[in-house]
Amino acid sequence: MIPNASQGKLIVLEGLDGAGTTTQARLLAEVLRVEHNIRVWTTREPSEGPIGAQIRSILARRLSMGGNTLAALFTADRLDHLYSGGGVRERLNNGEWVIMDRYYLSSFAYQALSMSEDEKRWLFAMHQFCIQPDLTVFVDVEAKTSMTRIALNRGFHFELFETEDKLLAIREQYKKAITGLCKQGEVIHVISGEHPLKTVQKNILKRVKTRFLDGIYLASDEEQKILSRKEFRILRQRVEDELHLTFQGIIERSPSKNLADATQGNAGGSYSLEFFDENAIEYHVAAFLNRNRTRITSILAQTKAEGRERISDLQKICDSVFRYEYAEQPKLLGDKK
């Protein structure tokens, strides 16, 4: 997969049918547009393109196709969706955020279910030119919940993959695929979709904000700053220097704990956040910044009130923020003993 080097962010919502990803994609887009003034495009797979239309006929059992042929078709539709004019890449390059209702994780769960290891490698190879999402949120529901919701929504019109046994197996396959992709550097968060719609929305939003907005989005009343990757690296370095630790070290000490929830003081409602890589560390640092946002904002305001030179150098912000934090609250990270 190709990392997304564009200014826009690619966010993917995944889940079994009936997990509510379509509704959640719409809700998330609304919040990002209204509250954060971000240009957002929501889209879905199968796409509205010519291949997508054929896939829909296959899923509705109006057209027969072999399993591997369908897997190739899904990937073809995906690449068309990404690279055709007005598609995902073009919008990301224009700075738009793209929220996708399903992406390649679906293929690795649904199509890979009955594949041999060789076929899975083939499936993976077909995805070589896909753009890697900046964040994937898997909205996890039980197979039973999925079946109930499908029946309620569509009046017992079930598609190709929609039997309870199949959904049960697909859910397991999703989890395997998530573990595999996380090991390769993808950022995938699993949250429960069993809660009421608003709770799920809140949990998705929290992941998005922590990853893209709160953590690396510093704001006072009059000043806003979204940190670049380079700036972010300086921040991370600063945290590590000030606290005499490395985030990798922390992660390795308690790999089974839900670190993000621990550091953010969450009681639960979501689970299975796992950290494997640099992206996860970034997420962790973002969580730290999120918790200290009030202080960052107040320092920015104080500096301005005192008539000192406007802070343009991020290093100065880091110096102030982290010295302050270190003196005031030595145990900055919830799981650090």
Add this chain to the structure above:
Amino acid sequence: MTGQVIAFEGVDTDILSMQAENLAHLLKKKEGRSVITTREPTDGPLGAQLRLLLNGRIDMHQYASALLAVADRMDHYYGVKENDPNSILVDIQNSKYVLCVRYLLFAYANYSDIVPLEWLMRINIFIPWPDLVIFVDVPIDSVLTKIIKEHGYNEAEVRIKREELINLRTHYLYAINALRGEGRQIEIIESDSMDFIHRHCVKLVEQRLRLEQ
């Protein structure tokens, strides 16, 4: 005895179809074995979409169309279910000859200048290389003369067509060179005589597929 796949490749499908039909006729007569003639893009639903794409009726990114072609080929080779009687695989198992007008080599020729060859090979990995691949290399001017006679193109159209044919031939030769480097066997017959091409095809089948005289 298992069946065999013979692929006819080249810039003009009418010439390839004619050669395939002639060979099919001979194989049936000489061997009494069933012979299937087929083509790619196929006449199935995915092939229909590929034809629209080749005719410029729909627009699609090259990565997507390369994979759509793979899907059409998978459908052609394996069918929609196990032991599908309409699949090439079952035809081979039933000892039939399958003569295909354009196949894997066309896919490589069509895309090798715009997507990496290595990727094309990986995405086509489940399609076995044919037992015999014949690239029928008829001079472009001969092909054009035939086309003008059939379609009555004007001068501008002829210019465009000539360019298209030259491009396709160049891509074919590039793909042949690259694939031979990967150990794939590809035979080239250069001629504008249909009889000569047919005789040469028969000879290749006799040599390579050990057809009894």
